[in-house]
Amino acid sequence: MKREEIPSHAVELGIKFGATDVAANLIESDQTMIRFSNNEVTASKNFREVTINVFVMIERQRAGFTFSILSSKALERAMKKLVKMAKISPPADVYAPLPKGPFKYDPALLRPPRVSSDSNELVNYVREAIDGASKCGAKRVAGSLTATNASMVLETSSRASAVQRRSSLEMSVRAFVSEIASGHSLSIALSQRDFEPAEAGRRAGEIAKMALNPTEGQPDRYTALLGPMVFAHFVNQVGIQSSAFMVDAGQSFLIDKMDTRVASDKFTLIDDPTLMDTYGVRAFDDEGAPTKRNIIVEKGILKTYLHNSTTAKKIEAETTANAGLIMPTPWNLVVKPGEKSFEEMLSEIDEGIYVTNNWYLRYQNYRKGDFSTIPRDGMFQIKNGQIANPVRDLRISDNMLKIFQNVRELSKERLWIKWWEVPIPTLAPYATVEDLSFTKSTM
Amino acid sequence: MEDLTRLALKTAEELGASYAEARFQSDIRESIVLKNGVPEVSVIEELKGFNVRVVYKKSLGFSSTNIISKRTVKDAARRAVNIAKAATNTIRKGVSMSGEKLGEGKVEIKPRIRFDCIDLDSKIQLLKEADKAAEELANEAKAKLPARMFILDTMKTEKIILNSDGANISSIIPRAALVAFLTAYHPQKGSAQRFFNLGEAAGWEAVEKWNLPKLLGEEAQSLSKTIMEARSPPEGEMDVVLGPEVIGIVCHESCGHPAEADRILGREAAQAGETYLNKDSLGMQVGSNVVNVVDDPTLPSSFGFYLYDEEGVKAGKRVLIKEGVVNEFLHNRETAAVFGVQSNAASRSVAYDREPIVRMANTFLEPGDHSKEELIEGVKHGIYIKNFMEWNIDDRRFHERYVGLEAYRIENGELKERVRNPILEITTVGLWSAMDAVGKDLEFQAAYCGKGDPMQGIPVWTGGPHARLTKIRLGGAKA
Numbered sequence: 001m002k003r004e005e006i007p008s009h010a011v012e013l014g015i016k017f018g019a020t021d022v023a024a025n026l027i028e029s030d031q032t033m034i035r036f037s038n039n040e041v042t043a044s045k046n047f048r049e050v051t052i053n054v055f056v057m058i059e060r061q062r063a064g065f066t067f068s069i070l071s072s073k074a075l076e077r078a079m080k081k082l083v084k085m086a087k088i089s090p091p092a093d094v095y096a097p098l099p100k101g102p103f104k105y106d107p108a109l110l111r112p113p114r115v116s117s118d119s120n121e122l123v124n125y126v127r128e129a130i131d132g133a134s135k136c137g138a139k140r141v142a143g144s145l146t147a148t149n150a151s152m153v154l155e156t157s158s159r160a161s162a163v164q165r166r167s168s169l170e171m172s173v174r175a176f177v178s179e180i181a182s183g184h185s186l187s188i189a190l191s192q193r194d195f196e197p198a199e200a201g202r203r204a205g206e207i208a209k210m211a212l213n214p215t216e217g218q219p220d221r222y223t224a225l226l227g228p229m230v231f232a233h234f235v236n237q238v239g240i241q242s243s244a245f246m247v248d249a250g251q252s253f254l255i256d257k258m259d260t261r262v263a264s265d266k267f268t269l270i271d272d273p274t275l276m277d278t279y280g281v282r283a284f285d286d287e288g289a290p291t292k293r294n295i296i297v298e299k300g301i302l303k304t305y306l307h308n309s310t311t312a313k314k315i316e317a318e319t320t321a322n323a324g325l326i327m328p329t330p331w332n333l334v335v336k337p338g339e340k341s342f343e344e345m346l347s348e349i350d351e352g353i354y355v356t357n358n359w360y361l362r363y364q365n366y367r368k369g370d371f372s373t374i375p376r377d378g379m380f381q382i383k384n385g386q387i388a389n390p391v392r393d394l395r396i397s398d399n400m401l402k403i404f405q406n407v408r409e410l411s412k413e414r415l416w417i418k419w420w421e422v423p424i425p426t427l428a429p430y431a432t433v434e435d436l437s438f439t440k441s442t443m
Numbered sequence: 444m445e446d447l448t449r450l451a452l453k454t455a456e457e458l459g460a461s462y463a464e465a466r467f468q469s470d471i472r473e474s475i476v477l478k479n480g481v482p483e484v485s486v487i488e489e490l491k492g493f494n495v496r497v498v499y500k501k502s503l504g505f506s507s508t509n510i511i512s513k514r515t516v517k518d519a520a521r522r523a524v525n526i527a528k529a530a531t532n533t534i535r536k537g538v539s540m541s542g543e544k545l546g547e548g549k550v551e552i553k554p555r556i557r558f559d560c561i562d563l564d565s566k567i568q569l570l571k572e573a574d575k576a577a578e579e580l581a582n583e584a585k586a587k588l589p590a591r592m593f594i595l596d597t598m599k600t601e602k603i604i605l606n607s608d609g610a611n612i613s614s615i616i617p618r619a620a621l622v623a624f625l626t627a628y629h630p631q632k633g634s635a636q637r638f639f640n641l642g643e644a645a646g647w648e649a650v651e652k653w654n655l656p657k658l659l660g661e662e663a664q665s666l667s668k669t670i671m672e673a674r675s676p677p678e679g680e681m682d683v684v685l686g687p688e689v690i691g692i693v694c695h696e697s698c699g700h701p702a703e704a705d706r707i708l709g710r711e712a713a714q715a716g717e718t719y720l721n722k723d724s725l726g727m728q729v730g731s732n733v734v735n736v737v738d739d740p741t742l743p744s745s746f747g748f749y750l751y752d753e754e755g756v757k758a759g760k761r762v763l764i765k766e767g768v769v770n771e772f773l774h775n776r777e778t779a780a781v782f783g784v785q786s787n788a789a790s791r792s793v794a795y796d797r798e799p800i801v802r803m804a805n806t807f808l809e810p811g812d813h814s815k816e817e818l819i820e821g822v823k824h825g826i827y828i829k830n831f832m833e834w835n836i837d838d839r840r841f842h843e844r845y846v847g848l849e850a851y852r853i854e855n856g857e858l859k860e861r862v863r864n865p866i867l868e869i870t871t872v873g874l875w876s877a878m879d880a881v882g883k884d885l886e887f888q889a890a891y892c893g894k895g896d897p898m899q900g901i902p903v904w905t906g907g908p909h910a911r912l913t914k915i916r917l918g919g920a921k922a
Contacts, residue, residue, distance in 0.1 A: 032526065033896070033897070034530065035710075035896060036533075037708075037709045037710050037711075037712050037713070038536075038708075038709050039535075040535050040536065040537075041502065041530035041533045041534065042503065042538070042710050043505060043798060044502070044503065044504050044505070044526040044527055044529065044530045045504070045505040045506065045526070045798060046505070046507075046522045046526050047506070047507050047796050048507070048508050048510070048515075048518075048519075048522075049492070049509045049510075049796065050509065050510055051509070055484070062483075062484040062485070063484060063485045063486070063487075064484050064486040064487070065486070065487050065488075065489075066486070066487070066488040066489065066490070067487075067488075067489040068489070068490070068491065068492065068509040068510070069489075070510065081487075082487070085485055085487065085563065086485075088562065088563050088564060089482060089484075089563060089567075090482045090564065090567050092482055092484075093481045119526050119528075119529030119530075122529075123529050123530050123532070123533060126533070127533065140709060140712070142709060142710075142712035142713040144713060144896050172713055172714075173713065174712055174713040176712070179717070179839075180839070184713070248478065248479065248590070249478055249590055249592045249624065250589060250591075250592070250624070250626035250636070251590070251592075251624065326476070326483060326484050326486075359838060360835035360836065360837075360838075361835070362833045362834055362835050363636075363832070363833060364832050364833035364846050364864060365634060365635065365636050365832070366626075367626055367628075367634045367636065368633070368634060370833070372833060372844055372846075374836070374837045374838070374842070376716070376837065376838050393837075393842055395835075395842070395844060395868070397844075420713075420714045420896060420898070439844075439866075439868055439918060440842070440868070441842045441843070441868050441869050441870045441873065442868055442869060442873075442915075442916040442917070442918065443869055443870065443873040443877070443915070443916060
């Protein structure tokens, strides 16, 4: 049995053993990661994997199996076990058949160009990033470069059938001018043509240089200028919590907010996996439905939750083609740009804080949106429309809905963000947010 | 699989690696999910494969594959060496491994009740029973539980670890784990949420011991009482008694993570960050003399259990803070070589396709001599924070925040009414230095600690007894 035939064989076996619906995909990936710190490579890694995911339904009874076996006999045993597991599973509340194919997918979305996985070439990218930061004065540079070439073969019992190729380059680079003065930047791209490791290094180095000798920040409410990495982190929260599964599980501040204002009218958020030549592009979801552009928030109004067939059926809606067989998920988040430049937005703030990056975002209450997160890397006081001095040791402690409702301005410049803290690729602008609460340690 | 693991190791050595290790790892997980009383899909995940890690001219290379054959494991060895070779020109200091006496043998936890003795329906019925108990007790407290989610995982991890310095370890570890998420709601009083994990390296007997219907009923009842009864916390300077759940996360975040030697060396700088400690911090006073924090992978049935790490080093208790003084860092062989010390077996990896890095196992405050009652009796004006929801810490592990969930005011040594969301926002040294008394009880909680790139969420326990902090200034409650 050829590798690419495994999903269709799994579907046949699933139906033969008694399933009403089967979706099977095989993901074959070749990924190389170069990690570096203190200006040198610390670990070089290559992962080659073939993973098979099969999901079966016997109407309301459902089960899933992830495995890596490749022989015909082993597949038959696995499918028997899986269907048996579904048969003994208690029924769920609804049965939503998989979307009926066959479907036509946009061929341009199915086949992005491959990227090089040549180790020497990748090490050179790392050198470019380190050099870019060092030229700006960075003493130490750390980060990771990831090159991925993968393909996914999908077959469903409802006649969805396709092969999606995926390739990407990701550079995450953090520059240190001192132990407590650092900057972070990224370059993520689908092709070598758009990949800018040196520029990512330069941006990280510039922030680090500006952040030298920070003073302790004072807790207060400020007008905040959030860099694209911070705003993308917050936008990820909206995207992920717009999943109907998260709403149903009580892990969303968007519960009971459909068609109501959840953000200022400056904010429009679209999940667009059909946007050519961007990181999160894909032609179909895990149920085989052709992906589409979904407006999640339009001028501040929540327009849709993200659905797979099952979550959609529960509220008698249509799938948005965001399956996740269990949990719908956003693919490729795009924030509509504003009209002003970063410099114009900065010039309009009399007194405020500019935050370039953050991490460790945790909720006290997902349903309400109360949370805190910690700025890291360069953070700066803004005085009279200019960056004044670097500050440190502040925490953003606020409410996610309030933050989005207090968005006053978005920049026309946007950056693609995806890194350790931001899992969903997001095209994010700078954002001016009024009245943001900053706290700090008391002793 | 041992033959293939040995073939991978031999191939890497023949290709010129100065150090080589090969690991076979199989992780099988069965998950059931109950959301709002309704079963979601049941899932089995079988992840198994090989990895090869090498040092070639001081350059570290790693490769993995889940296609299991002689050809693919030899190819994995070749890829590990080749990718290490490609980076040799960038290496200045590079990587070497500390010399260690390495283990040989087999480690196996035999479950008293095997997971496959419990059918799927029984597992789901148990969660349904717990769900029902939670709803009933919330109703008794006059609140609703509009969102409930429970994920019950049963897992088995098998490893074979061989390296060119003589390690030969195999292990079989079962684990049971529960993730619970509850939302209590009242139209006038608002909502509150509770998230927690349970986990042990054991068979189904662990799940039976947890008594989920009783536990989740009590959790739901307490959560409901919090939204119905809790008032704003007092302000000003006061004493604070922390419960074992809060002490556990404090130990993990502000003692275990800062003591990881790879952070000290900057190896995690771009992701999980660094630490306020440096190579010369051993002997530094960071807390009062009642503070003794340890990390011990060998605790029987602990979620972070192991007896040999991924590099074949025998595990034992690590004393991170002794009487308030930084006493020991967490090392693998790579960091130990840089520091000129022996590894204390902190090298862990979560799957066949993840490199082993420095990790905690079971990190906790060692018990003292006070009962919980004595700790509270010693407080004239203060609060008791039993558990928490929100927390975070900066990437140098110095500025942290814990927001209490179930919490009470203390007046003249007695627990009074519940208080809502008391905020402990404090520095690491400020917190540990304010500790004046430690309880003699000891409890553990399960967690998945995140670190590495790609991310590795690894099973750990966090824990400790009750403990008291003096002269704390709490943050204000949220509106």
